Amino acid sequence: MKERQLITIGRQLGSGGREVGQRLSKELGIPLYDKELLDEAAKKSGYSKEIFEKHDEKPTNSFLYALAMGVNNFATTYQRPLMLEIYLAQFNTIRKLAEEGPGIFLGRCADYVLSDMEPVFNVYLHADLEFRIARLMEQHGMSHKEAEGACLRGDKDRANYYNYYSNHEWGDSRHYDLTVNTGKLGIDKTVELIKSCL
DSSP states (O other), X not given: OOTTOEEEEEEOTTSSHHHHHHHHXXXXXXXXXXXXXXXXXXXXXXXXXXXXXXXXXXXXXXXXXXXXXXXXXXXXXXXXXXXXXXXXXXXXXXXXXXXXXXXXXXXXXXXXXXXXXXXXXXXEEEOOHHHHHHHHHHHHOOOHHHHHHHHHHHHHXXXXXXXXXXXXXXXXXXXXXXXXXHHHHOHHHHHHHHXXXX
């Protein structure tokens, strides 16, 4: 492994991205940045951690998102700048942590944010819906209906957030070094595959 290895993991909700990141962090001896990014960004921005958690990897509300996507040229002057400031705080935090040393970055457009840095290895994890539903049911005690709804909403939010703040399409394999179906390969083999690619 290179001295400053940077790994980004984009993932569908329920595909095991956090577990893969945690395993890689432990086995490679490098930090994982997921919710920790929110804490760090909140400290530096002056906004509360709760604001970052509320808007984490979510587009603006539907009205503001429609404005941002060009449906209407009118915008409110209080919410839209806040969303941009939250994104920029996370952007700057990701950049700063990457400059300081190796790390694994989960979601939050990290592959796009670090696209001009080397070495970066970008991974995208996905799985069929039933596999992801089963994981959420087991891990969080959700009903099938709750887990299905969480997967569909989570994917929609992540896609909208990513597509808006980057110039790429979420899940488009052309923008990743490796895409893995964790439902078919499993978490253990996914971790081993990523390590072998480094």
